[in-house]
Amino acid sequence: LEPLSMGAIGGAVAMGMYFKEYTYCRFSECCDDRSIPARIHELERSLESTLIGQHIVKQHIVPALKAHIASSDKSRKPLVISFHGQPGTGKNFVADQIANALYLKGSKSNYVTKYLGQADFPNESQVGSYKAKINLEVRQTLRSCPRSLFIFDEVDKMPSGVFDALTSLVDYNAFVDGTDNTKAIFIFLSNTAGSHIAGHLGSMMKNGRLREDTRLSDFEPLLRKAAYNMDGGMKKTTMIESLVIDHFIPFLPMEKAHVIKCLEAEFVRWFRDPTQPKAQEIIEDIINSSISYDRTHSLFAISGCKTLEKKVAMAIH
Ligand SMILES: Nc1ncnc2c1ncn2[C@@H]1O[C@H](COP(=O)(O)OP(=O)(O)OP(=O)(O)O)[C@@H](O)[C@H]1O
Known part of the structure; x- marks a missing residue:
């Protein structure tokens, strides 16, 4: 190409970028700070005022997200959190609040993807194609915005092994074929270990411990073990073996x-x-x-x- 036409192309690209940043992205969703304001204080306030009976969740979720977002330039892997608890204890409630606080369009954002175990992955015999689907979609979304949020609901109702495909996407691999995974957040929700959490809490309370005095460390080993051994998407997956889950969060049963x-x-x-x-x-x-x-x-x-x-x-x- 002639130097003149190279200059013209460069100019057109610069114009395009200018247009996108100052016009298009002011009204439409883009992978930028306007569309992803990461309002952590707002999340803290809303959890404080709306979340009932889950002191451990309140203590750990906000600091975990805050640290991941604040250190995003230095992050070497995505933030991976696993929520465990019986039905109706607030797992989806909290996941939705996280989406709403981090993204301007909340759960409707193009950068928030939610999978449902039973509806999206119903067949044991199709594990292979589910793995390929997750692999492809997660990479595509990460390419369109590294600051994406992936929520996997009903993990215990997915056929086991589905998550093997995810291990490489959430592990210490700053760049997977050029895809930046280090700024993403993955949240897994399941009923796995819900009854164990209840059993353990019940026994502690019987021995005089106050519910509000229980700590994450009282439940974490139990959750780690249960996630690996129980039926469902995480059963004996490399994801647990390779310790890529940063936080196991117990949702306590409701009294x-x-x-x-x-x-x-x-x-x-x-x-x-x-x-x-x-x-x-x-x-x-x-x-x-x-x-x-x-x-x-x-x-x-x-x-x-x-x-x-x-x-x-x-x-x-
Ligand atoms: N801890 C809580 N504090 C306040 N409201 C709650 C709490 N838990 C549940 N709720 C209310 O109950 C509704 C259903 O709860 P949610 O969908 O979060 O349960 P879940 O733990 O995700 O259950 P499941 O395991 O069946 O998906 C919420 O939308 C919310 O209105």
Whole structure:
């Protein structure tokens, strides 16, 4: 090419970049600070005011995200977190809040991908093609934005081995065929070890320990072991063997007092005052008629705060 036309091309590229940064990206989602504001303080505030009964989650999630984001230039691997707990303890609730705080468009962002174990990976016989699918999609998303968030829900309902494909994507490999994985965040949600968490917490409480005094270290070894051995997506995967999961976070089972708080929060969501006698009556009725507790300790609500939304809606209308 003639030097003149090279100059013209360079000019056009510069114009294009200028246009993208100052015009297009001001209105549409781009992989930049405007679209990914990473509002950690907002996350901290919203968890503090909305998350019930999960002191360990509150203690560890914000510092883990803060450290990963603050050190993003020096990061050598993505942040990988695994949430464990019984249904209705807040795993999706927290994952959604993380997406909403980090991305302007929240869970609807193009850089937030959510997979559902049962719906997206239903067949044991197709593990091979699922692995290829995850591998391809994760790489594609990372290429369009290294600061992507991947949420894998119902990990325990995925056929085992699916995650072997992910190990190389989340491991210490700053660049996988030119794909930057070091700024990404992976969150895995499962019921795995939920009953073990409940059993262990129940025993500690029986021995006089306060729920709020329990620590991550009380549960972490149990979670690590359970994730490796239990049926589901992580069973005996290289992902556990190669220690790429940075944090195992236990979601504690909900007690009656927590379920009552969840019911009160539902009333507030409907702009109703939960302290009104009528509301208190409905709450008491739901607690007495539709909450069942675990058999061992008779302390923990089996379905946590799940399904309360519909029950409150029904009672109000
Ligand atoms: N710890 C909690 N604090 C406040 N609200 C909660 C909590 N846990 C659950 N909820 C309420 O219950 C709803 C359902 O909970 P969520 O979907 O987070 O459960 P989950 O732990 O992901 O369950 P599953 O394992 O079945 O997917 C939430 O949208 C929220 O309204």
